[in-house]
Amino acid sequence: MSIIIVSGSGLIGRKLAALIRERGHEAVAASPSLGVSSLTSEGLAPALAGASVVVDVTNFPSWEDAAVLEFFKTSTRNLLAAEATAGVGHHVALSVVGADRLPDSGYMRAKVAQEKLIEAGGVPYTVVRATQFFEFLGGIAGSVPDPVRLPTAPMQPLAADDVAAGLAEVAVGPR
Ligand SMILES: NC(=O)c1ccc[n+]([C@@H]2O[C@H](COP(=O)([O-])OP(=O)(O)OC[C@H]3O[C@@H](n4cnc5c(N)ncnc54)[C@H](OP(=O)(O)O)[C@@H]3O)[C@@H](O)[C@H]2O)c1
Numbered sequence: 322m323s324i325i326i327v328s329g330s331g332l333i334g335r336k337l338a339a340l341i342r343e344r345g346h347e348a349v350a351a352s353p354s355l356g357v358s359s360l361t362s363e364g365l366a367p368a369l370a371g372a373s374v375v376v377d378v379t380n381f382p383s384w385e386d387a388a389v390l391e392f393f394k395t396s397t398r399n400l401l402a403a404e405a406t407a408g409v410g411h412h413v414a415l416s417v418v419g420a421d422r423l424p425d426s427g428y429m430r431a432k433v434a435q436e437k438l439i440e441a442g443g444v445p446y447t448v449v450r451a452t453q454f455f456e457f458l459g460g461i462a463g464s465v466p467d468p469v470r471l472p473t474a475p476m477q478p479l480a481a482d483d484v485a486a487g488l489a490e491v492a493v494g495p496r
Contacts, residue, residue: 322374329352
């Protein structure tokens with residue numbers, strides 16, 4: 322089975338490609354640095370030709386409300402259109418646990434918009450939701466002024482390795 326990892330150059334994408342190959346499937350990484358952009362559609366059609374599954378682990382470097390919303394909407398629309406043309410049988414996307422419960426966050430609104438487009442898109446899909454990655458905690462702490470105060474509420478971050486392992490199971494499994 323040929324599985325295209327859109328943003329295969331990122332944190333999760335690189336780990337996922339290795340796990341898919343370990344399971345005996347072809348994993349092809351696609352991202353702007355590899356000549357494929359889901360935002361502009363550059364290189365998308367040839368990258369998806371012959372693919373059975375597309376895993377979307379794209380991310381946007383900015384959390385600016387309008388920009389991140391536009392990124393996830395345009396990227397998702399472009400991907401779904403290219404998948405429909407290529408006859409891709411399963412779209413797998415990585416989203417965030419509780420995204421729909423944080424409407425004050427522009428990033429979470431963008432992830433909810435991404436999920437809604439996938440649900441309405443017509444390509445068979447699985448949305449996998451992960452909590453924040455352990456690897457991201459330093460970035461979160463660094464994005465707020467000192468001192469950092471943790472809430473008393475329980476938190477359950479996930480290691481990126483575990484996120485990639487869960488995604489790999491979904492990607493190679495039945496839809
Ligand atoms: N961080 C968290 O705690 C967390 C929690 C739950 C879910 N998630 C989700 O996990 C996903 C992956 O996150 P990550 O941390 O692995 O990402 P990341 O390491 O920041 O990687 C970002 C990726 O997006 C690619 N990209 C940027 N613009 C693109 C475009 N126009 N077309 C295609 N690819 C593009 C980059 O490609 P280049 O390298 O070529 O620029 C890179 O591969 C995201 O969807 C995020 O919402 C994250």
